[in-house]
Amino acid sequence: MTTKSGLTKATLASSLAAAIALVSVQAQADAKKTEKCYGVALKGHNDCAAGAGTTCAGTQPIDYDGHYFKLVPKGTCTAMKTPKGAGSLTEKM
Amino acid sequence: MSQAQFAAALLDPDLAAPATVSAGHRSRFAIYRNNVAVSLIEALATRFPAVRRVVGEEFFAEAARLFVARHPPTSRRIAIYGEDFADFLERLPACAEIPYLGDLARLEAARTHAYHAADAAPLGPETLAVLSAESLADLRVTLHPAVAIIVSAHPIVTIWAMNTGEQPFANIDDWRDQAALISRPAIDVEVRILPPGGAAFLTALARATPLAEAAETAQLSAADFDLTLNLAALFSAGLVSHMSMPPEGTIR
Numbered sequence: 001m002t003t004k005s006g007l008t009k010a011t012l013a014s015s016l017a018a019a020i021a022l023v024s025v026q027a028q029a030d031a032k033k034t035e036k037c038y039g040v041a042l043k044g045h046n047d048c049a050a051g052a053g054t055t056c057a058g059t060q061p062i063d064y065d066g067h068y069f070k071l072v073p074k075g076t077c078t079a080m081k082t083p084k085g086a087g088s089l090t091e092k093m
Numbered sequence: 094m095s096q097a098q099f100a101a102a103l104l105d106p107d108l109a110a111p112a113t114v115s116a117g118h119r120s121r122f123a124i125y126r127n128n129v130a131v132s133l134i135e136a137l138a139t140r141f142p143a144v145r146r147v148v149g150e151e152f153f154a155e156a157a158r159l160f161v162a163r164h165p166p167t168s169r170r171i172a173i174y175g176e177d178f179a180d181f182l183e184r185l186p187a188c189a190e191i192p193y194l195g196d197l198a199r200l201e202a203a204r205t206h207a208y209h210a211a212d213a214a215p216l217g218p219e220t221l222a223v224l225s226a227e228s229l230a231d232l233r234v235t236l237h238p239a240v241a242i243i244v245s246a247h248p249i250v251t252i253w254a255m256n257t258g259e260q261p262f263a264n265i266d267d268w269r270d271q272a273a274l275i276s277r278p279a280i281d282v283e284v285r286i287l288p289p290g291g292a293a294f295l296t297a298l299a300r301a302t303p304l305a306e307a308a309e310t311a312q313l314s315a316a317d318f319d320l321t322l323n324l325a326a327l328f329s330a331g332l333v334s335h336m337s338m339p340p341e342g343t344i345r
Contacts, residue, residue, distance in 0.1 A: 007230070007305050007308055007309060007320075009226045009227070009230070010226075011320070012226040012229050012230055012305065012320075013225075013226035015320040015321045015324055016221065016224060016225075016226060016229055016324065018321040019221055019320075019321045019322075019324035019325040019328075020221045020222060022321060022322070022325040022329075023218035023221060023325045023328065023329045024218070026218070026325070026329050
């Protein structure tokens with residue numbers, strides 16, 4: 001170890017262990033409140049974020065395009081009905 | 094007639110319309126001049142809703158008008174117009190009794206930047222599991238491009254939240270300094286209060302300081318710095334986009 005740190009390895013190890021415990025509790029608590037739902041957004045109302053330095057939010061060319069998603073409250077996606085079928089949790093081909 | 098003259102006359106209502114504008118079109122030039130000012134004032138109102146809420150519509154419009162006359166846009170991007178607005182508000186004598194106004198404007202300006210920052214996939218909480226005490230000490234991270242920190246002597250996050258409808262209005266009994274963390278791990282810009290020492294910790298990490306050293310810096314800035322909490326936040330709030338550890342056995 002070349003670190004001239006006053007923090008002991010033991011402190012770091014215990015903080016790391018505690019942090020891992022903490023994030024797993026958090027993950028269970030809020031397990032993502034939204035899901036990506038494909039094929040339900042109207043033209044220009046999609047939420048997707050693509051590629052470094054770009055955003056494709058709001059660029060969807062046609063209504064209910066199965067290649068674009070919108071974030072919706074968890075558990076509601078597949079129940080959404082559109083003129084082109086229900087929402088999908090995976091990209092529609 | 095130069096473009097410069099035209100541009101100067103556009104921003105200063107005390108200047109006459111440029112000579113090349115014929116007498117019959119002077120009134121149209123005045124309309125155009127007014128539209129330029131109004132559109133810039135609207136851009137400020139859009140970017141600084143909490144400031145506007147705090148000082149009120151009328152005061153905001155007047156302050157914005159003054160600002161527009163003195164600080165014409167320097168960028169083509171109107172979404173980030175008002176970079177100096179916070180400093181301007183702080184120098185405005187009428188704002189002296191609202192000491193937090195400048196920091197509030199800084200927070201709102203930072204949100205715009207976070208919104209338009211490059212996208213990057215943040216490292217998730219599972220990252221912690223691949224780290225060991227050894228690798229942790231020398232770990233260097235790259236913060237997510239959208240991450241920004243605004244340190245204030247005032248409860249700036251609470252004030253912002255109450256003036257944007259994120260939190261109901263109430264008396265702030267615990268009036269103390271707050272450091273705001275602005276981030277955008279996915280699509281929405283998030284604003285939260287950093288724990289004690291958190292600002293120093295993240296600022297050090299942003300300079301590629303090894304993690305153990307950054308933790309020490311944070312401890313010096315706040316005695317109650319909690320490494321566990323900050324470590325968890327780093328990965329659960331999506332603040333890190335890359336990390337690098339020196340390979341085992343490297344001598345530096």
